[in-house]
Amino acid sequence: MPDITGLELSPKKVEYLKFLFKKGGLVRTTDISTQLQVDPSTSTKTIVDLAETGLVEHIPYRGVRLTEKGLKYAEFLVNRHNILSLMLSHYGLSAEEACQETSRFESLVSKAAIDKICTSMGHPMASVCGKIRHVSCGVP
Amino acid sequence: MPDITGLELSPKKVEYLKFLFKKGGLVRTTDISTQLQVDPSTSTKTIVDLAETGLVEHIPYRGVRLTEKGLKYAEFLVNRHNILSLMLSHYGLSAEEACQETSRFESLVSKAAIDKICTSMGHPMASVCGKIRHVSCGVP
DNA sequence: TCATATGTTTGGTATGTGACCAACATATTT
């Protein structure tokens, strides 16, 4: 697989993948639309889009699930979110603030930067938003 | 004017304003298109757009300049950029990396967050990208 | 098993941002 830059997905698609990761298994498109507060038709379309990238498998009328590749990628996305939130929380932002703030811009932060931040923080195991798993960040 | 949230402008418009701030005075739309590497027609249109927000004054065939309001806002934008770059540089990113990375996502970071980061860093006077002026960040 | 209710997808359309090209308008230089 080509290397992850961290910039391959649009903001919304990042949200979708993180949600799929958190739920795990087969997820109904309606669950997504409820969670992300969009019309069901919107979530279906986005999922069909994502399926074309090979990150998810869409079984029409049944649901969606992350592929192997998607799982790996989503893991990075969740880690990125957690690392950034943790970083912001070190500057006086509350857990909620840090998490919200991060959600707004995370899709534009490169994996290269995340790896450096993560290293510099000593590969922390936990963030304000959840555990951190160092699968793809170049931890020794 | 209502308070600055930091999220009022699109990424490109932020770039335009920062550029106008750095150049200062009356700037030709062609200067902008050269600098930002877009077609001159694109920069003209964006400027016309910005003019409608009252942040810049556009004198057709002559150039653009920041209004009072735009100057204030651009000052915040530049500070935000500098604060974020400085922050990233503390995590092992080089000056160039920090600056580039910041450019990608800065438009999505709120003023509220910046104020906290700035406070937490002790209102530094200089970043890796230039001086910082604490006009609007609530410095004592 | 058929009818219906519920859930999902498709088709059409809209908005915002940002981009380009070609044609036109203005300013500058000669």
Next chain:
DNA sequence: AAATATGTTGGTCACATACCAAACATATGA
């Protein structure tokens, strides 16, 4: 004032995201 530079407008396009209405699939209960 004509020729050349520079700047603007109009048209169109691409992409992301969104909604609605209609069509369709699946599940349920008669």
